[in-house]
Every structure is written in structure tokens, then in C-alpha cells.
Amino acid sequence: MEEFSKIFNEYFALLVGLVSQWLRSVAALLGEYGVPEAYREVGALGVFFLLVTLAVALFILLLLRLGRKEKRPPKARPVPQEAVEPPAAAKEESEPISAAPAAEPAVAEIPEVGEEAPPSLFDRMRAGLSKTQNALVGRIDALLRGSGKIDADLLEGLEEILITADFGMQTTQDLIQSLEQRVAREDLSVEALRSVLQDEIRQRLKLEASSLDLERAKPFVIMVVGVNGVGKTTTIGKLARQFSSQGKKVVLGAGDTFRAAAAEQLAIWGERSGVDVIRHGEGADPAAVAFDAAKAAVARKADLLILDTAGRLHTKVNLMEEMKKIHRVLGREIPDAPHETLLVLDATTGQNALTQARLFKEAVNISGIALTKLDGTAKGGMVVAIGAELGLPVRYVGIGEGVEDLRPFDPDLFVDALFQRS
Ligand SMILES: Nc1nc2c(ncn2[C@@H]2O[C@H](COP(=O)(O)OP(=O)(O)OP(=O)(O)O)[C@@H](O)[C@H]2O)c(=O)[nH]1
Ligand SMILES: [Mg+2]
Numbered sequence: 026m027e028e029f030s031k032i033f034n035e036y037f038a039l040l041v042g043l044v045s046q047w048l049r050s051v052a053a054l055l056g057e058y059g060v061p062e063a064y065r066e067v068g069a070l071g072v073f074f075l076l077v078t079l080a081v082a083l084f085i086l087l088l089l090r091l092g093r094k095e096k097r098p099p100k101a102r103p104v105p106q107e108a109v110e111p112p113a114a115a116k117e118e119s120e121p122i123s124a125a126p127a128a129e130p131a132v133a134e135i136p137e138v139g140e141e142a143p144p145s146l147f148d149r150m151r152a153g154l155s156k157t158q159n160a161l162v163g164r165i166d167a168l169l170r171g172s173g174k175i176d177a178d179l180l181e182g183l184e185e186i187l188i189t190a191d192f193g194m195q196t197t198q199d200l201i202q203s204l205e206q207r208v209a210r211e212d213l214s215v216e217a218l219r220s221v222l223q224d225e226i227r228q229r230l231k232l233e234a235s236s237l238d239l240e241r242a243k244p245f246v247i248m249v250v251g252v253n254g255v256g257k258t259t260t261i262g263k264l265a266r267q268f269s270s271q272g273k274k275v276v277l278g279a280g281d282t283f284r285a286a287a288a289e290q291l292a293i294w295g296e297r298s299g300v301d302v303i304r305h306g307e308g309a310d311p312a313a314v315a316f317d318a319a320k321a322a323v324a325r326k327a328d329l330l331i332l333d334t335a336g337r338l339h340t341k342v343n344l345m346e347e348m349k350k351i352h353r354v355l356g357r358e359i360p361d362a363p364h365e366t367l368l369v370l371d372a373t374t375g376q377n378a379l380t381q382a383r384l385f386k387e388a389v390n391i392s393g394i395a396l397t398k399l400d401g402t403a404k405g406g407m408v409v410a411i412g413a414e415l416g417l418p419v420r421y422v423g424i425g426e427g428v429e430d431l432r433p434f435d436p437d438l439f440v441d442a443l444f445q446r447s
Pocket of ligand 2: 257258259281287333
């Protein structure tokens with residue numbers, strides 16, 4: 026102990042010596058800057074305390090920072106970005122029937138997934154429908170809360186909300202009529218009306234929903250059509266990836282030869298999914314691509330051939346004629362092909378999508394709908410309108426840009442996710 030206090034005294038004396046020497050140098054420096062002698066020592070002490078305070082403050086800050094870092098949970102490991110969409114290509118100006126916004130095929134990031142369990146299907150669907158949920162169910166709930174009883178005003182309010190959410194005039198009137206009949210028959214509470222509406226929507230969707238039966242033919246041929254920017258190529262890429270990861274042999278045909286970048290975009294999707302892509306150069310005859318793709322699919326014993334097509338040509342007539350020609354060529358090469366002519370519609374274009382659907386229906390025999398970008402719109406009522414007004418089944422819905430965000434359409438999941446209270 027004696028030894029320790031001796032060492033301590035020695036170091037303390039050394040420290041005091043160093044500090045007083047430093048103070049003297051600072052005082053001398055202050056003298057050189059013209060500080061009067063009486064103030065030099067005080068000035069040097071002031072500088073000393075200022076520096077000590079700064080050092081202590083910095084030290085405390087450092088400790089706080091370290092403490093916070095330790096508390097932070099470990100970072101989630103990013104999953105490799107596999108489904109990156111190819112870069113956008115310049116699109117020509119001619120726009121014959123493009124009712125879709127000229128959405129640039131941008132790089133679609135797959136949402137980063139951490140080590141936590143991936144979101145359930147239901148949560149994914151809920152997140153994808155959040156805009157529609159706020160606009161539709163949020164408003165319906167506010168209306169029901171504000172009404173003590175079911176009367177004409179309430180039903181009128183409901184009608185207006187359904188139309189705004191793009192259920193379409195015909196479907197909305199049909200729904201309201203069914204509600205009126207139920208109200209006339211039963212003594213419904215306002216809360217019960219909510220679940221009746223939910224059931225009525227569900228019933229209508231079930232009539233129109235049916236999934237693809239790929240076992241029907243080998244190769245099963247899907248021809249994908251739709252105006253530019255609706256999400257055809259992305260949808261094909263997502264389908265190719267999903268089917269190939271289920272062990273199916275998939276071949277893709279790059280039938281959009283109108284834009285040079287279109288085949289490239291598809292090729293990138295194909296590469297990422299380990300799927301063959303049959304492509305020709307820009308400006309080539311798309312029917313020739315369809316022919317080669319059909320031959321390749323048969324020769325390679327593929328389970329599935331998916332053919333991309335152009336979304337725009339110089340004129341609407343050209344586009345429709347081209348669709349018919351591709352349709353015919355596929356049918357000649359593979360019996361009954363295409364087994365599915367899938368029309369891709371962009372939900373954000375609202376009622377315009379219905380106009381497009383009617384146009385395509387006239388040219389080729391559309392057998393199903395893929396409704397994309399539901400995540401980007403409050404007009405999710407489109408799903409109901411399409412089924413009811415076109416008499417076409419909704420096969421797939423797109424609720425985001427990730428591969429898993431293209432889902433076979435499930436009416437129960439859809440209605441439950443839409444109407445669930447948070
Ligand atoms: N948010 C969202 N974006 C989507 C969805 N489906 C497609 N997209 C985006 O829509 C844009 C256009 O998609 P494409 O697949 O290039 O559309 P396309 O119909 O092939 O267009 P063209 O080749 O010009 O006829 C891309 O940026 C896609 O990422 C979806 O369900 N949700
Ligand atoms: Mg495309």
C-alpha cells in the first residue's frame with residue numbers, strides 16, 4: 026500500500042508539473058497575442074478547463090454510442106436479389122391503344138427478407154390490398170358507424186363507395202339490389218350488413234375464379250396478351266420462376282419483337298430461373314418466334330410454354346391481327362394451343378382495363394385474366410367488376426413486385442384480407 030501511494034504521489038507530481046508547464050506555455054502564447062500580464066494565467070486556466078470539458082463530453086458521447094450499438098439486434102441477412110427485372114428500355118412513341126400508363130419496366134427489387142419468418146400469404150395479401158382496404162372498407166366502416174339503422178341513405182352511401190372503388194356500375198347495382206332484398210327479408214343490424222356485403226362479394230368472386238389446370242396438356246401453352254406496360258413480361262417472369270421452382274420444365278417465347286429490349290428483359294428472367302428463352306432479333310415476325318418456341322417446347326419435352334407478346338404496335342389493327350396470327354400458329358403446332366390466353370390488366374387503370382379487355386376479347390379467345398398492380402391502387406373493386414362484367418375468370422392477381430407477389434386468385438383470401446379489421 027505504501028509502495029502504491031508512493032508511485033501515485035510521483036505520478037501526480039509529474040502530472041501537476043506537466044499541467045503547470047503547459048499553463049505557462051499557454052500564458053506565454055497569450056502574452057505574444059497581446060494579452061495583459063494580469064489576465065494571462067486566468068486565460069490559460071480557462072483554456073485548460075475548456076479543453077478538459079470538451080474531452081469529457083466526447084468521452085461520454087463515445088460511451089453512449091457504444092452502449093446503443095450493443096443493444097441493437099443483429100442485422101437480418103439479406104437474401105440474394107434473384108428476381109431483378111431488367112432495365113427499362115426506351116419505348117417508341119406510337120401509342121395505338123395504350124390505355125395503360127406508360128409504366129417503364131424498371132428494376133423491380135425483391136423485398137429484402139430477413140431471418141424472421143416470411144410474411145404469411147394472408148399478411149402479404151393484406152399489405153398488397155392496403156390502399157383498397159383504406160378507401161373501401163375504411164369508408165364503409167365509417168358509414169356504418171355513423172348510421173344507427175339500415176335505410177335508403179345508408180344504401181346510397183354504400184353504392185357511392187362501391188362505385189368509387191371501381192366495382193363498376195353493373196356490379197354495384199347488383200350488389201346493392203341483393204342487399205336490399207336481404208334487408209327486406211331479414212331484420213339485419215348495421216353490423217350484420219357488413220358481413221352480408223362480404224358474403225355477396227365473395228359469392229360473385231367464386232363464380233369467376235378458377236385456377237389453371239396445367240395437367241390438361243403437355244406442353245401446356247399460355248399466350249400472354251395485353252397493352253403496353255400492364256405487366257405482361259413481369260408476370261411471365263414470375264410465373265416461370267414459380268413453376269420451375271415447383272419442378273416443371275418451362276420454355277419462354279419472346280414474342281414481343283417490337284422493342285429490342287423486350288426479349289432481353291425476358292431473357293434475364295429466364296436466366297435467373299434457369300428457363301430456356303426462345304428469341305429472335307428486333308423486328309422479327311412474332312409468329313415465327315411462336316413457331317420456334319412451340320417446336321422447342323415439344324422437342325425439349327417442356328411441361329409449359331409461355332409466350333410473351335407485344336403491347337403496342339403501329340396501329341391497333343396491326344396488334345390485333347398479330348395476336349390472331351400467333352394464336353393460329355400455336356394451334357397448328359400443338360393441338361388445342363394456346364390452352365390459355367391470359368390477358369394481363371393493370372388494376373390502376375380502373376375502368377379502362379375493361380375497355381382493353383373487350384378489345385382483346387374480340388380478337389382472340391381470352392380465357393383468363395391476370396390483374397396486376399393491385400398494390401398500387403385503391404380501386405381493388407376491379408377484381409369483382411372484371412369477373413362479373415366480362416364473364417372471365419381471374420387467374421392471378423399481382424400485389425407487388427416480388428416474385429411471390431403474383432398469386433393464384435383466391436376469393437376467400439382476397440375478401441378476408443380486404444375486410445379484416447386491424
Ligand atoms: N407494384 C407492382 N408493379 C408491377 C406489378 N406487375 C408488374 N409491375 C411493374 O409494371 C412495370 C411494367 O411491367 P412489364 O412486365 O414490363 O409490362 P409489359 O406489359 O411487359 O410492358 P410492354 O413490354 O411495354 O408491353 C414494371 O415496372 C413491373 O415491375 C404488380 O403486381 N405490382
Ligand atoms: Mg413486355
